[in-house]
Amino acid sequence: MHAIVVCDDSDLNDYLSFVLRRLGLELSFRGSPDLVARRWGDRPAELVIIKASEVGDLNSIGEIRRLGTAPIIVFFDQFDEDLEAGFLQAGADLALHLPIGPKLLTAYVQTLLRRSQSAAVNLLPLIDLGGIVLNPASRTVTVKDEIACYLTQLEFRLLYLLMTHPGQVIPPDVIVDRVWGYGESGSKELVRGLISRVRAKVEPNPAEPIFIHTLPGVGYLFDTHR
Numbered sequence: 001m002h003a004i005v006v007c008d009d010s011d012l013n014d015y016l017s018f019v020l021r022r023l024g025l026e027l028s029f030r031g032s033p034d035l036v037a038r039r040w041g042d043r044p045a046e047l048v049i050i051k052a053s054e055v056g057d058l059n060s061i062g063e064i065r066r067l068g069t070a071p072i073i074v075f076f077d078q079f080d081e082d083l084e085a086g087f088l089q090a091g092a093d094l095a096l097h098l099p100i101g102p103k104l105l106t107a108y109v110q111t112l113l114r115r116s117q118s119a120a121v122n123l124l125p126l127i128d129l130g131g132i133v134l135n136p137a138s139r140t141v142t143v144k145d146e147i148a149c150y151l152t153q154l155e156f157r158l159l160y161l162l163m164t165h166p167g168q169v170i171p172p173d174v175i176v177d178r179v180w181g182y183g184e185s186g187s188k189e190l191v192r193g194l195i196s197r198v199r200a201k202v203e204p205n206p207a208e209p210i211f212i213h214t215l216p217g218v219g220y221l222f223d224t225h226r
Helices: 010-022 033-038 057-067 081-090 102-121 153-163 172-180 188-202
Strands: 002-006 026-030 047-051 072-076 094-097 127-129 132-135 140-143 212-215 219-222
Touching: 002 010, 002 033, 010 026, 010 047, 010 102, 026 033, 033 047, 033 057, 047 057, 047 102, 057 072, 057 081, 072 081, 072 102, 081 094, 094 102, 127 153, 132 153, 140 188, 153 172, 153 188, 153 219, 172 188, 172 219, 188 212
Parallel strands: 002 026, 002 047, 047 072, 072 094
Antiparallel strands: 127 132, 132 140, 212 219
């Protein structure tokens, strides 16, 4: 997952890098909120953190919010109720007074990312690939007009990843990153276990899969034509 940091304080940048990278986030640094807004289309992010330096940042924060749904955290040095309210009204999800400890910052980031991912799922389109239908809104999968089967969060993330990349081999380390995501732990063994659970829900015969195929030593792919 990708996070953008806007901060002109090198010590705070080092601190944020330490906390955010421990959560598995890949970081990009920008010189100003305005630059984030102007270059948003180059590479959108799942999280934006801004060390606000002036009231003029309000307009840029509003523009970032109009461009995407990524959570926005704004830091500021001196408490100012009007300024804090202005950041929130402009589109920030949190306006936090510095300093803030790593445990609390971690909890804030995890909560915002979890909520944004859950909200984003409801906006995903139905996926229909050769007799298997994945419904993100209800988090169910239907195979060949059978009764819809509910999926856990991890099962849904795995199946969504595979079905949105049909015919493409997905290595286990990519699955760990995309399915378990920030602040979680994954392994090849957990991937194999999750693959087995999903096969049990979508394959007519899990021992002879027709949807989710294993390429030993390489990864997994979704293909209805093999």
